[in-house]
Amino acid sequence: MMLETADREQDVFGAISHPARRRMLDLLVEGDRSVKGIAGHFEMSRPAVSQHLRILLDAGLVSEKRQGRERHYRLVPEQLAPVREWIAHYEQFWDDRLQRLQQHLSKKGQK
């Protein structure tokens, strides 16, 4: 069960490791889009775009819906939680350090 969680998280991190896929997520933040609507923003071929979308889909970061002959994609932002948590550890670390820097300086100022 622990391992499943790790695998799922691995998928999410892997999915956003590619700049093109991060850009796709950025586009979907603005609203749902068709493959065509997404492909228009990229130089790559349509199959390449579809392959990237497949990876996002497998990681659960986007959902897919057929509308007539077209597939529409929607962002599933909740799936980014592991990334947020991971970054949060570091933010906590630096928040603490920066607070200590402030203390260090105010102590010096009193001398």
Place this chain on the structure above:
Amino acid sequence: MTDAIRREILIPQPQEQVWQAIADSESLAEWMFPNDFEPRIGHQFTFHVPPNPKVNFEGLVVECEVLECSPPELLSFSWSAGGPVQDTRVTFQLVPASEGTRILFEHTGFDLSHPFGEHAFKGAGAGWTNMLKQLTSVVADRAAGR
């Protein structure tokens, strides 16, 4: 979504004083960790995060190299702590303000494809996430003066 940590803080002290606190080995030891920092580009140094047996944390050595050093404005060094945190970049930018100094802090370059890689959930739960949790409590302990 972001793979960067950014913070902006305002400190009442003048720029020169803040620079002394971030670009001096002794001062850095006081609010960061013991180190052999020197304020010149290309200098390689390490931070030694001390062990804390209480929380089963073995300590950590962070490998760094000074990338930019323009007193009293800009200090930037690489930050490699292993696993997904390899060749990340820590930057302090100091901007004079009427009420003191603004510190623009940034930590960028996390390898988001690899955070739960080798370290992840292997062995007796000694994952990276765990280690960071422990690191956080070590830090809290130190801050509390224990």
